[in-house]
Amino acid sequence: HERIRLVVLGGAGVGKSAIIRRLLGQGFSERYRPTVEDLYSRECVLGTLTLKVDLLDTAGDLQFPAMRRLSIATAHAFLLVYATTSLPSFECIKRCFEEVREQRPDFQEVPIVVAGNKLDLATTRREVPIEDVSEWLFCELPKLRAKVMECSAKDDYNVKDIFRCFVTLSRIV
Ligand code: GDP
Numbered sequence: 001h002e003r004i005r006l007v008v009l010g011g012a013g014v015g016k017s018a019i020i021r022r023l024l025g026q027g028f029s030e031r032y033r034p035t036v037e038d039l040y041s042r043e044c045v046l047g048t049l050t051l052k053v054d055l056l057d058t059a060g061d062l063q064f065p066a067m068r069r070l071s072i073a074t075a076h077a078f079l080l081v082y083a084t085t086s087l088p089s090f091e092c093i094k095r096c097f098e099e100v101r102e103q104r105p106d107f108q109e110v111p112i113v114v115a116g117n118k119l120d121l122a123t124t125r126r127e128v129p130i131e132d133v134s135e136w137l138f139c140e141l142p143k144l145r146a147k148v149m150e151c152s153a154k155d156d157y158n159v160k161d162i163f164r165c166f167v168t169l170s171r172i173v
């Protein structure tokens, strides 16, 4: 693909929009504005290849089932976001993953990155060990197509690496 449609899923308040804002170079805000659905575009230059990435930010729960089904059906790749400080948010991405599995017979070929956000808060408030996430993910998917990483949209830690990961997983370079 020269154009990648990346769909971001995960529970409300985990930082999906904050991660996207970081990727777009828009900084960080403590304020919380709930999302319905927003589409952003960004160009990635990789050697001689210019890649267009469309990022679809979602509401992250079951409020808009029809929109959600369409997002999942048309995605080239998925970013599943949970918060390292919230066990329920990990349970939530497991349900998101089940939706993807049910709606996409090709789910094993679709690049998936699972991102544990709010790492800046995890030293004192961690509820999700990364080992538990890896164990779950790699039971479901081949390691070649999936990756787990922790990040902080607030500290701008590992956010750009999430993007790089998709590129590697899609084997574009
Ligand atoms: P969304 O519902 O998943 O899109 O979540 P938002 O991106 O709107 O973020 C929800 C709240 O968490 C906001 O108040 C953000 O400022 C905050 N937030 C997002 N990412 C981080 C992070 O990495 N660290 C901390 N401490 N707060 C974050």
Ligand code: MG
Residues within 6 Å of the ligand: 016, 017, 018, 033, 034, 035, 057, 058, 059
């Ligand atoms: Mg949002």
